[in-house]
Amino acid sequence: MVTIHFLPDDKRATVPKGSTILEAARTAGVTIDSPCNGAVVCGKCAVTLASEDLERVVEKGAHQLPAGERARGQVLACAAEVYGNITVVVDDAPSLRSFKIASHGEAAVVDLAPHIVKEYLSDLGVTRVLGGGALLTEEEGDTAGESYGVVVDIGTTTLVVALVDLVSGTQLATASALNPQSRHAQDVLSRIKMGSEGRGLAELRRGVIGEINALIDQVAGASGVSRSRIYEVIFSGNTCMLHLAAGVDPAPLGRYPYTSALTCAAWLPAQATGIDIAHGGLVYLPPIISGYIGADITAGLQAVRLHENKETVLFVDIGTNGEMALCRDGKIWATSTAAGPAFEGMNIRFGMRAGEGAIERCSVHPDGSLEIRTIAGTEAVGICGSGLMDIVAELVAHGVVGKNGKFVKPDSAGIPEKLAERLVERDGKPAFLLTDKVWLTQKDVRQVQLAKGAIRAGVEFLLHEASVPVAELQQVLIAGSFGYHLTAESLTTIGLLPAETSGRIGFVGNTAKSGGEAFLLNAVSREEMRDLVEQVQVVELANCKDFDKVFVEALSF
Structure with missing residues (x-):
């Protein structure tokens, strides 16, 4: 058995040799941010050890911390197996209420008839x-x-x-x-x-x-x-x-x-x-x-009354899960795709949730200079989902990222000098410098590709199953707290939505909440939606022919 002492909580856990620091922390009741649940993929559970204690841990798998951070005594709690008594310093976890979360959502008016x-x-x-x-x-x-x-x-x-x-x-x-x-x-x-x-x-x-x-x-x-x-x-x-x-x-x-x-x-x-x-x-x-x-x-459909819309409408809730519905002539098709956590800033080198110091907007001026806006206007410390989408969209639009998702060479023709200067190497790999302390990696761009490719593939199969050409889409409604902070330009530039939808995209906000309020205020709407969901035609992407082919095509910017 080994004992791990956690600071600054001053808590201890005695666990079997070979247990990870994360497992010991949970035993001790110490909170360590670990969004991937110990899968050693997100790189967000870094903790600090004294130099002599580093010799008592063995890191399993391929950890994501740069060599410089390892030299300063940092390891990933989920990857560090403990074989001797050690002391671990855990950074203060961010406040659960310090994030920028949209609560507004559009909703149809309902009669006041509560349950x-x-x-x-x-x-x-x-x-x-x-x-x-x-x-x-x-x-x-x-x-x-x-x-x-x-x-x-x-x-x-x-x-x-x-x-x-x-x-x-x-x-x-x-x-x-x-x-x-x-x-x-x-x-x-x-x-x-x-x-x-x-x-x-x-x-x-x-x-x-x-x-x-x-x-x-x-x-x-x-x-x-x-x-x-x-x-x-x-x-x-x-x-x-x-x-x-x-x-x-x-x-x-x-x-x-x-x-x-x-x-x-x-x-x-x-x-x-x-x-x-x-x-x-x-x-x-x-x-x-x-x-x-x-x-x-279901709440979203209630909020926007999709089934009553006389137009052909695509409803997409963008988040960790990409859930979407298509309405045409009163009929509804729906599907869901695993977009993954990149839109929430996870699996991104400097990714973070939408808190103070997160880059939330990025634009490139005609001369190639970069304009960055952070939440609360403070120094940039990371990138949240909306900022990530903006950054990638701008780099694609200005040729810094090719259609295949790769960074171009700094000396490539047509790249403004001020942008070319930001194409650097970090840890031996290509990166785009946003500030001296925050940059976008090639792997980050790949994560965006995978997330947007999953949603785009879902859109394509919904349109296919309903026999709706893109040109016939009259409205695209983007829902969700995350979606509310996006721009139509970034969605079409990176190809998450077809270019033909430009000018038809609207943002309806947190309809899960606003639709839920309609359920609260009108008991009849619950019965109505219960009957409606039984009529929705569910498109199971796993059963769709050529899904892999369409998904690969959807990865292209």
Whole structure:
């Protein structure tokens, strides 16, 4: 056995020899950011050891830390196996609420007819709280004017909570945070793997429910609302996120035929889920379309009323998962593709979430000079997803990155001198210098290619299955917190969307939240969407002929 001492928390863990620092940290209750859940691919779990302690660890696999950082005593916690007593210094983890997360989303107006109804019985001096006509609880006195609900957008990377007055139909407050699960596993497949084990499921559930309760506290406090007057919570998220929040084994989602083990279009007792609201309160799980097309898309369809649109419309929710739907003549086709975490800044050398100092915008002036904008206007310390898209799009547009995704040579014809000067080598490999401390690597560009190629391939197959030529697409609606920060130019320049869609692209924001609010305010809309999802034609990309060929073609810029 070996003992690891963690600073600055001053916690210790005694574990078997050969355990990784990350495993020991979890045993000790120390948080180390590890979005890839120990797969040794994201390079985000660096910790520092004293020089003498470096001799007591062996790094498994190919770690991603440059030689200079290793020389300063840094190792990847998930890769460093411990064979002697050591002391580990863990950098402060970023605040879960320090990120720039979009909560606004467009939504169609619905009639005020909530599932939760209160009625005051003056002869008895009590107020009855009804859910769909069934008695949930009774309260002393007249509390009929105090009735509230909450919508929770459970994203793979972020959480957004909105408090809604069920009497007036108004949104009172919103709050957002990082989904704590992303510190352990950054994408859906990693979550399924971790959540398929009892201990992993408990940890993932505990983290997300704890953060949701904290956000409910935040919005309730800001609005002067008692939690005891919140009667219903809507969980809007992809199918895997709903499983984890409800504490249901997600393993069936990871194997063919990828079915849900969770009954949706249904209610759970809030107390059973760990959500702290009124006695007798409910958690509603909206209907899902398939194992990989979840309630967030159902809510999105509700928000934009896609099925009522008379035009041919493509709806795309861009994030860690690329979920999309196509509507034509009242018929809807839907699919989902694993875009991966690059859009969230993961697997990128200087990638980070959308926090202070993250490059969020980049443009090239006619003379080749670079203009960079960071969140909060501070010195650039990394690149978030929207900045990454901007950077790659600008480099493609100005010939610095070829159609094949490779950096061109600095002396290539037609490259402005100021851009050519930024084409350098770092750690013996080509890179593009953004600042003295932040650069884009060739591997980063490849990650963008893979992510955008996956979404573009999904778009192509949806169009093919519905027999819709690109020229007939009248609208493209981009949804999601991440998508809200993108530009139409970057989407078409890198080829995530066909060039023909230029001028037809609109951004509708966080429709998982706004559509969830519609469910909260109008009980009939839930039944309507439950019936609608049964009619959606699901396009399983894994079963599509020539998918590999189309995907490879979609990698091209």
